[in-house]
Amino acid sequence: MIDRKRLPMENVKENGTMKNYEVETPKNITIKGILSLLMQSIDEKDDRSAISLGMGDPSTYSCFHTTPIAQQAVVDALQSDKFNGYSPTVGLPQTRRAIADYLSRDLPYKLSSDDVFITSGCTQAIDVALAMLSHPGANILLPRPCFPIYELCAAFRGLEVRHFDLLPEKGWEVDLDAIEVLADQNTVALVIINPGNPCGNVYSYQHLKEIAEMAEKHKILVIADEVYGHLAFGNNPFVPMGVFGSIVPVLTLGSLSKRWIVPGWRLGWFVTTDPSGMFRKPKVVDRIKKYFDILGGPATFIQVCVFLFLFEYTVIPNPPPTFSFSSFHLFPLVQNFVFSG
Numbered sequence: 001m002i003d004r005k006r007l008p009m010e011n012v013k014e015n016g017t018m019k020n021y022e023v024e025t026p027k028n029i030t031i032k033g034i035l036s037l038l039m040q041s042i043d044e045k046d047d048r049s050a051i052s053l054g055m056g057d058p059s060t061y062s063c064f065h066t067t068p069i070a071q072q073a074v075v076d077a078l079q080s081d082k083f084n085g086y087s088p089t090v091g092l093p094q095t096r097r098a099i100a101d102y103l104s105r106d107l108p109y110k111l112s113s114d115d116v117f118i119t120s121g122c123t124q125a126i127d128v129a130l131a132m133l134s135h136p137g138a139n140i141l142l143p144r145p146c147f148p149i150y151e152l153c154a155a156f157r158g159l160e161v162r163h164f165d166l167l168p169e170k171g172w173e174v175d176l177d178a179i180e181v182l183a184d185q186n187t188v189a190l191v192i193i194n195p196g197n198p199c200g201n202v203y204s205y206q207h208l209k210e211i212a213e214m215a216e217k218h219k220i221l222v223i224a225d226e227v228y229g230h231l232a233f234g235n236n237p238f239v240p241m242g243v244f245g246s247i248v249p250v251l252t253l254g255s256l257s258k259r260w261i262v263p264g265w266r267l268g269w270f271v272t273t274d275p276s277g278m279f280r281k282p283k284v285v286d287r288i289k290k291y292f293d294i295l296g297g298p299a300t301f302i303q304v305c306v307f308l309f310l311f312e313y314t315v316i317p318n319p320p321p322t323f324s325f326s327s328f329h330l331f332p333l334v335q336n337f338v339f340s341g
Helices: 031-040 068-079 093-104 121-133 149-157 176-182 205-217 282-292 306-313 327-339
Strands: 116-119 139-144 160-167 187-193 221-225 250-255 268-273
Touching: 068 306, 093 116, 093 268, 093 306, 116 121, 121 149, 121 187, 121 221, 121 250, 121 268, 121 282, 139 149, 149 160, 160 176, 176 205, 187 205, 205 221
Parallel strands: 139 160, 139 187, 187 221, 221 250
Antiparallel strands: 116 268, 250 268
């Protein structure tokens, strides 16, 4: 029983209910939220099927499949009866090491497993990044247009959102002049989504360097959302933001979801691509680890298969005839067909 005498009067209404339960819900809505509203409006008696164009989930279409290598690895992990228990809250050591080695291939320095934290998809990595940076009065710079989950996470964390435009006439590059105006002493981070979502742009090496230099000028770190990393078609190859980690500290976010066509397996990463060592300070590391102590990461039997995903599936010089490449390799053909006029 609640002792009303021991509760602050402002927390109790006349009818006995607590005001604290009437917290205002953020008005931001995500793509999933919009799709849920649409699906609720479908007449169950209508036999016609609904085609969703709003979610980046290739697995829902019969032409996209992950590799049998990955599927068999999960089966083997389950049948081994060795991976039914809890994993460390920051992720299995071998999983962290595999992701560090994988990302290091595209960087001018080598990441260690201590730089990698395993998350339940990239969405949880986004929430971790914003949770780590939020404090009273802080603001964050988001692109416009942007992946909607950033605004929703910022709203729950009490972070003020300031938008900078992406310039369509320049291939959706960041408006660096806007960054100059928007950033102040309370700005904690600048978010870059590359390859872009929703615009599909891929930033050049030079533009990413300019972004890094602008962030360093204002002493703010960069959150690099690279969940579509290496799914780049056109003139610009994918360049990880971490290449410029010696200029400005970078938090790299990613996952298996898109490139390996397994969004439902919910395995992502939050990585401190920071060769200067700002994120290696004991207090910073301790704060990150303690926050991961309250999170639920991906299933242990999924984590243990990551090495096969990143190395056996991604880099096979002479694949056997039965090997099934990711159907994302067909995207350049589709792109040329759709946009060739």
